[in-house]
Amino acid sequence: QVQLVESGGGVVQPGGSLTLSCLASGFTFSNYGMHWVRQVPGKGLEWVAFIQKDGGDKYYVDSVKGRFTISRDNSRATLYLQMNSLRAEDTAIYYCAKVLPGPFDWWGQGTLVTVSS
């Protein structure tokens, strides 16, 4: 059974940094691209970042370019999101999601990031 378990969320001050992790199991992690998607509680879904299966190609939504970095360690079956210069508007639940490929076929339970002074 596919499992994606996010961790690393918490409360951080504006301008601060946080690194999220997503531990994958139940499938061959190195064979699939992975995404981060966020959701302000009670609001809609926003795609944040994508990384190819080999870590080669990476894409970001414009609002996080230059501040967030997606990476992966295939030997540890773990996806990361390094978040710097955090802003209040980055407050959200962050989900990691596996590519089918195409649509997102498995999602983690999410980890809450709160940016507040």
Next chain:
Amino acid sequence: DIVMTQSPDSLAVSLGERATINCKSSQSVFYSSNNKNYLAWYRQKPGQPPRLLIYWASTRESGVPDRFSGSGSGTDFTLTINSLQAEDVAVYYCQQYYSPPPWTFGQGTRVEIK
């Protein structure tokens, strides 16, 4: 960027009745070379992550009940829930994966029981 617009924003349906949700993309998500529409539907129950229901506009994901069906092509798509069950109370999202980045979602449609 491709903008996805869903309608209605919310709807209330009686148990056992049909629910219909529409999704319109700002440009076609149909790829003629493989005859596929790059459109997916997700269901998000309260307190849970989204779950993939439909992809390629009309292909049901494994384990999804057959009361869920997707249709449409090009820029106009529909998710139909036949014989609504109490467990179908959720927010439903459409998503395009035709022209990433970015991958874009509709704003969501909330389905409630009348």
